[in-house]
Amino acid sequence: xxxxxxxxxxxxxxxxxxxxxxxxxxxxxxxxxxxxxxxxxxxxxxxxxxxxxxxxxxxxxxxxxxxxxxxxxxxxxxxxxxxxxxxxxxxxxxxxxxxxxx
Amino acid sequence: xxxxxxxxxxxxxxxxxxxxxxxxxxxxxxxxxxxxxxxxxxxxxxxxxxxxxxxxxxxxxxxxxxxxxxxxxxxxxxxxxxxxxxxxxxxxxxxxxxxxxxxxxxxxxxxxxxxxxxxxxxxxxxxxxxxxxxxxxxxxxxxxxxxxxxxxxxxxxxxxxxxxxxxxxxxxxxxxxxxxxxxxxxxxxxxxxxxxxxxxxxxxxxxxxxxxxxxxxxxxxxxxxxxxxxxxxxxxxxxxxxxxxxxxxxxxxxxxxxxxxxxxxxxxxxxxxxxxxxxxxxxxxxxxxxxxxxxxxxxxxxxxxxxxxxxxxxxxxxxxxxxxxxxxxxxxxxxxxxxxxxxxxxxxxxxxxxxxxxxxxxxxxxxxxxxxxxxxxxxxxxxxxxxxxxxxxxxxxxxxxxxxxxxxxxxxxxxxxxxxxxxxxxxxxxxxxxxxxxxxxxxxxxxxxxxxxxxxxxxxxxxxxxxxxxxxxxxxxxxxxxxxxxxxx
Numbered sequence: 370x371x372x373x374x375x376x377x378x379x380x381x382x383x384x385x386x387x388x389x390x391x392x393x394x395x396x397x398x399x400x401x402x403x404x405x406x407x408x409x410x411x412x413x414x415x416x417x418x419x420x421x422x423x424x425x426x427x428x429x430x431x432x433x434x435x436x437x438x439x440x441x442x443x444x445x446x447x448x449x450x451x452x453x454x455x456x457x458x459x460x461x462x463x464x465x466x467x468x469x470x471x
Numbered sequence: 472x473x474x475x476x477x478x479x480x481x482x483x484x485x486x487x488x489x490x491x492x493x494x495x496x497x498x499x500x501x502x503x504x505x506x507x508x509x510x511x512x513x514x515x516x517x518x519x520x521x522x523x524x525x526x527x528x529x530x531x532x533x534x535x536x537x538x539x540x541x542x543x544x545x546x547x548x549x550x551x552x553x554x555x556x557x558x559x560x561x562x563x564x565x566x567x568x569x570x571x572x573x574x575x576x577x578x579x580x581x582x583x584x585x586x587x588x589x590x591x592x593x594x595x596x597x598x599x600x601x602x603x604x605x606x607x608x609x610x611x612x613x614x615x616x617x618x619x620x621x622x623x624x625x626x627x628x629x630x631x632x633x634x635x636x637x638x639x640x641x642x643x644x645x646x647x648x649x650x651x652x653x654x655x656x657x658x659x660x661x662x663x664x665x666x667x668x669x670x671x672x673x674x675x676x677x678x679x680x681x682x683x684x685x686x687x688x689x690x691x692x693x694x695x696x697x698x699x700x701x702x703x704x705x706x707x708x709x710x711x712x713x714x715x716x717x718x719x720x721x722x723x724x725x726x727x728x729x730x731x732x733x734x735x736x737x738x739x740x741x742x743x744x745x746x747x748x749x750x751x752x753x754x755x756x757x758x759x760x761x762x763x764x765x766x767x768x769x770x771x772x773x774x775x776x777x778x779x780x781x782x783x784x785x786x787x788x789x790x791x792x793x794x795x796x797x798x799x800x801x802x803x804x805x806x807x808x809x810x811x812x813x814x815x816x817x818x819x820x821x822x823x824x825x826x827x828x829x830x831x832x833x834x835x836x837x838x839x840x841x842x843x844x845x846x847x848x849x850x851x852x853x854x855x856x857x858x859x860x861x862x863x864x865x866x867x868x869x870x871x872x873x874x875x876x877x878x879x880x881x882x883x884x885x886x887x888x889x890x891x892x893x894x895x896x897x898x899x900x901x902x903x904x905x906x907x908x909x910x911x912x913x914x915x916x917x918x919x920x921x922x923x924x925x926x927x928x929x930x931x932x933x934x935x936x937x938x939x940x941x942x943x944x945x946x947x948x949x950x951x952x953x954x955x956x957x958x959x960x
Contacts (some may be wrong), residue, residue, distance in 0.1 A: 374835070377833070378676055378835075382831055382838060383831065383835050384816075385834050385838060386789060386816045386831060387793075387796070387815050387818055387831050387835040388664050388815065388818055388819050388821045388822075388827055388830065388831070389816070390819075393821075398828070398831070399622060401828065401889055402828070402831060402832065402835070403889060403892055404780065404889075405828075405832060405889060405893075406832075406845075407523070407782070408777070408780070408890060408893075409778050409782055409836070409845055409849075409886045410776050411778050412691030412779060412782075412848050412852050414694060414774055414780050415775055415851075415852050415855055417771060417848065417851035417854075417855065420851045420855060421851070421854055422850035422851050422854065423845055423850055423851075423853040423854045423857060423904075424677065424678065424707065424850060426664045426665075426857070426904075426905065427665045427678075427708035427710070427906075428665055428705060428710050428712070428930070428931075429662060429665065429709070429710060429711065429876070431764065432707040432821070434704075437731055439931075443571050443572075446571040447571055447799075447800075448540070449567060449569070450567075450569060450571075450799065450800035450801075451798075451799055451800060452797065452798075452800075452801075452802075452803035455574050459799060460797060461798060461810055461813060462808070462809055462810055462812070462813060463573050463809060463810065464809060464810045464811075465809060466808045466809045
């Protein structure tokens with residue numbers, strides 16, 4: 370088990386994804402992700418030498434438009450969805466740990 | 472009022488003739504949902520007050536002949552934003568989210584005067600094939616409440632199959648319209664990528680996602696697709712191709728005579744249930760009898776679709792879901808010391824396990840040192856899969872096969888086993904990778920559970936699929952069979 374991805378790597382990827390897992394969750398996720406990555410590795414059987422990658426299947430390419438500022442007049446409505454807001458702004462906690470600040 | 476056996480055309484005729492009013496039909500829809508939803512759990516939110524108000528206004532203005540959808544109720548999958556109506560994507564992280572705008576698809580339905588009666592359940596952020604990853608409730612199959620409805624558009628499919636609504640919108644990233652349509656014995660269309668604007672669809676895999684209709688019959692499906700399709704300045708991947716009146720040619724003159732159909736041998740390979748296989752072989756015979764040619768063809772790289780898809784879709788998801796950070800909208804964790812804590816705790820508490828699994832797979836596939844081996848390789852295999860389809864569709868009008876390897880499975884049977892769940896999508900995923908249209912329609916039964924058939928077409932040739940589906944309907948009776956839930960039916 371865990372040949373392709375180990376617990377430390379799972380924790381590293383979680384950090385990149387801004388997720389955190391308990392020990393029990395890491396125990397469950399690591400072998401699951403390892404199995405799925407094993408499935409991914411079957412792609413190595415496909416010869417893709419000289420094959421271009423596909424990133425879009427849209428028939429629209431390089432659609433251009435003027436870069437015009439647009440005031441949708443919805444800031445008040447949008448703020449209603451914010452978890453915390455005051456005086457027309459979204460409120461967030463301090464970037465620096467408040468417990469160190471005090 | 473019993474409207475279970477009605478379709479869009481007959482409801483429209485009744486509305487125009489004033490045999491019923493939109494308000495009566497809308498009220499009957501809510502009464503019916505309230506009677507049947509305790510068994511089915513298709514809906515996450517009802518829009519009762521606004522819908523009845525809208526229906527009253529439509530009645531007052533009068534419904535004319537050239538307004539085929541006016542006054543008719545519709546249900547919307549809850550990952551499609553609806554102004555002022557809670558839109559959750561079945562995630563705790565969006566539990567209280569009220570959009571300030573409408574998706575283009577729902578705006579177009581509103582312009583056609585359809586009445587949005589509510590939002591249907593789905594797998595969280597459309598990630599799943601059984602609607603079991605919803606944070607809120609478990610939708611049941613309309614035919615057997617011990618079975619899954621499929622997913623991720625399980626709520627929309629069950630709502631249509633159980634007769635709650637005649638039409639619903641779903642979304643399909645890897646089979647999420649077609650597979651639940653198959654499991655519930657209804658018709659579902661995943662349109663060509665770019666046919667329908669994705670504006671207002673909560674993004675999962677942006678290069679794969681499409682909105683499409685679920686209905687009881689092919690003609691209704693075609694009517695709804697014409698209403699929601701077309702270019703949109705808000706989605707620059709939406710196509711400028713003209714939108715046909717898809718239902719226009721669905722009449723007695725419709726024929727499959729002379730059409731060449733490809734039946735890929737990989738679609739009937741190991742893992743596909745005998746009953747499913749036999750339903751598709753019988754459908755092939757039906758088409759032959761009606762004058763079409765059915766050839767065995769090959770899509771040799773089909774089996775790599777699942778692996779390529781779960782890399783590409785998860786990578787796109789890990790990027791798209793970065794926006795859920797507890798700052799501007801949605802769930803924000805309370806017990807935090809600093810801003811970083813808001814991100815990490817809000818996401819960790821707000822997302823369910825399947826969504827976390829996909830974000831992890833995507834972040835891994837895109838991360839330094841792994842990008843070439845995983846994401847880039849998958850993007851190249853995607854090209855190989857597209858070329859397989861191109862080769863077959865060069866001299867075949869469309870491809871036919873099953874939608875899923877099995878009929879609906881038991882609730883709880885596969886939810887702990889991600890790979891088994893992912894492999895269910897093996898016949899639908901390649902269609903999304905290639906951006907092609909795919910139609911799912913009823914083609915048989917297995918132990919009293921519906922079996923669906925999938926028709927896959929050339930880009931922007933939904934017309935041929937609808938025609939072939941309509942002709943199949945005219946010569947079979949699978950679509951006429953309905954589940955027995957008690958109550959109205």
